Amino acid sequence: MSVNYDAYLSETAKQIQPSGIRKFFDLASSMKGVISLGVGEPDFITPWSVRETTIASLEGGYTSYTANAGLLELRTEIAAYLKNNFRISYDPNDQIIVTVGASQALDLAFRALLNQGDEVLIVEPAFVSYSSLVSLAGGNPIPLSTNAENGFKVTPEQIEAAITDNTKAILLCSPNNPTGTYLNRDELSEIARVVQKHDLIVVSDEIYAELTYDEDYTSITSLEGMYDRTILINGFSKGFAMTGWRLGFVAAPKELTHVMLKIHQFTTMCAPHMLQHGAIDALQNRETIVEHMKNSYRRRRNYIVQSLNNIGLDCHTPGGAFYVFPSIKKTGLTSEQFAEQLLLQEKVAVVPGNVFGESGEGYVRCSYATSLEQLQEAMKRIQRFIDSLE
Helix, strand or coil, rough: CCCHHHHCCCHHHHCCCHHHHHHHHHHHHEEEEEEECCCCCCCHHHHHHHHHHHHHHHCCCCCCCCCCCCCCHHHHHHHHHHHHCCCCCCCCCEEEEECHHHHHHHHHHHHCCCCCCCCEEEECCCCHHHHHHHCCCEEEEEEEEECCCCCCCHHHHHHHHHCCCCCEEEEEEECCCCCCCCCCCCHHHHHHHHHHHCCCEEECCCCCCCCCCCCCCCCCHCCCCCCCEEEEEEEECCCCCCCHHEEEEEEECHHHHHHHHHHHHCCCCCHHHHHHHHHHHHHHHHHHHHHHHHHHHHHHHHHHHHHHHHCCCCCCCCCEECCEECEEEHHCCCCCHHHHHHHHHCCCCEHHHHHHHHHCCCCCECCCCCHHHHHHHHHHHHHHHHHHHH
């Protein structure tokens, strides 16, 4: 007798769509000679000092569980990092949890916050997992569409117009994935005013905080009145070139972390012991690690923005992260058509903008977290592709 598995599966889980980013990455990885501007991963190897510390930890036998919240030494380093660089004070004893990547931190935040039907405002274009994580936690993701004319920046008026009696939180990612848009202190202050007026919680994804190129980073948590209503999400993947380590953290008022820690205890237990020692080294050597990569990304950003505009693909200059989000509307192709034809014809992988929300249609995401030589060759191939369309 066959089993009708569809009848057993969660309706919410069935409705979740697979990642559009992985679709093109998997296709590109099956082809030879592809230049990938698709996956958001630093092309730098994790610094040797971090790897060496981790190897020493493993050789020293640090293979047991840690405290559920993570090593106190690491949480203390995270607290010092946030205070010294972003002027935010957290108690490492009960306000910081070390997580398995920033993605798990986001999952904990939404599961701790949301009841069935609660709404979360999400600024789009947005990272592909945000809406799904909200839905899996029982909430309703409400998109706030932005556009290139405004530099993909959400306005206070937009936020206020979208708020209903069911709105509980707003998710912000600055610098943004996929647009690279950075919200400065003045812009965040206007958003904070609306948040406080309507008694909302902010889930602030700050995974790209280390990668801002024109201004010093401002966390919305540091603004007056926002400390008590912000859940700060960060990690080591992007700024420290530690994507495969899957280490992140969440910092928030203890009333919130207390609930998140309970979920973390039963679903994950703790992040790997020896990797936490590596993260301690990363924070202690932050300046040496981050500056070299940041300067390289800045040069690549300037090059790719100028090149895409010269090709005829309108592209705003992003303030951070390592993505550009050029318009491909002039080609007459949809985002998926452009990405697929470019890959098959010229072997350059980009991500169609519509996977980041409806407002991403007509754009593609290009990551410049690859060598300048690869970027130069990719621009030649994209120019050739555009010429072929004409």
